[in-house]
Amino acid sequence: MTTLTHAPAESTIDPSLRHVYREVLRRNAGEHEFHQAVEEVLGSLGPVVKRHPHYLDERVIERLCEPERQIIFRVPWTDDAGQVQINRGFRVEYSSVLGPYKGGLRFHPSVLLGTVKFLGFEQIFKNALTGMPIGGGKGGSDFDPKGRSDTEVMRFCQSFMTELYRHLGEYTDVPAGDIGVGGREIGYLFGQYKRITNRYEAGVLTGKGLAWGGSRARTEATGYGTVYFADEMARHAGRSLEGKRVVVSGSGNVAIYAVEKVTELGGTVVACSDSSGYVVDEDGIDLDLLKDLKEVRRERVGAYAEERGGRARLVQDGSVWDVPCEVALPCATQNELDDEAARTLVRNGTWLVAEGANMPSTPAAVRVFQEAGVLFGPGKAANAGGVATSALEMQQNASRDSWTFEHTDARLGEIMRNIHQRVVTTAEDYDRPGDYVFGANAAGFTSVADAMLAMGVI
Known part of the structure; x- marks a missing residue:
């Protein structure tokens, strides 16, 4: 992994948007991955705001660069030697205008607030491109599951969820897995959520096992x-x-x-x-x-x-x-x-x-x-197929249903084809044929921005 040691240059950003980027740098000092993600999106939006200046007038972009909620918490747990360990937990609930916050949890030593914010910012537009009713969020911890026993991972996950559960819900925030968070970790997290809330709320986490609410093909x-x-x-x-x-x-x-x-x-x-x-x-x-x-x-x-x-x-x-x-x-x-x-x-x-x-x-x-x-x-x-299938898992949980692998895989293929078509069409509409970066950013942004404007100043 290459680590950026300085903020990317703003020369790729349209002059009308450079003040937004400078403000992001000022308010989020040292969060280089987040700066990079914002710069990449803003670099595509010049033609969009020229065609639709009301996005600038209503300060939609500034609003999108600020998460709706950032949660940071202590995660104490005991290892197999009886030693108390302390990690830091994060959940950035970035945008809920299209649906409940949706995005994975990452357990890795490299996880910092800026990491989670960059992932959450990307997730907003990725989720919008799927056409599914899901917002954007991301979370995780600097805990490293590598080399840890199952019981250590379980104790960490239970401590992590003991704080995070109060912020989750199938209509509020629905995490999934990411790097370092697979079926084992999701199982421990879901078990603790169920234990604390006394609810079998299957739709609160995705990536679950098939026997307890998971989706085939996830x-x-x-x-x-x-x-x-x-x-x-x-x-x-x-x-x-x-x-x-x-x-x-x-x-x-x-x-x-x-x-x-x-x-x-x-x-x-x-x-x-x-x-x-x-x-x-x-x-x-x-x-x-x-x-x-x-x-x-x-x-x-x-x-x-x-x-x-x-x-x-x-x-x-x-x-x-x-x-x-x-x-x-x-x-x-x-x-x-x-x-x-x-x-x-x-x-x-x-x-x-x-x-x-x-x-x-x-x-x-x-x-x-x-x-x-x-x-x-x-x-x-x-890579939007993962979260799209998570949304399909949420549909199955809501309807108390379970689909075949073939049905879910077919839906996944259809969603990816639709995303491709939407990206290509958007790029062509702005005379940028073949520019998948521009098409993805412009299409995802306009979906979220229009929903924000429809709901007022939020």
């Missing part, structure tokens, strides 16, 4: 959705993913199911990664082995190379983006793909990039792709 949704979106991008350009060489960064939930769907569509994923390095398998990543290592044994990708023998190699320095490919799917974490990596991909013939993670490409990397004519799908559009 586990696969973000990775599948990213590939569905990439496939639509390729088709729109008169091309296909079939027979293409693909590199996927990461090896967590999103990456695993991106690999699975690429393989189903006839592509070959030749590399994936984790924090210890990356593996290259020219025959194509062995999905069964990868799932076993990551979902069952929780091991590093080095074990993949060992078990594949001479058919795969582990690289512990450099970047997974050094591996030549035609299609790149960054599915790990924010700012993992910088301008140097982007230039390497362009030199190696990459023609399509779709973001499975949230803001994995730095602004400089995005510029490299756009200047080179690479098809670039930003995360707020390309």
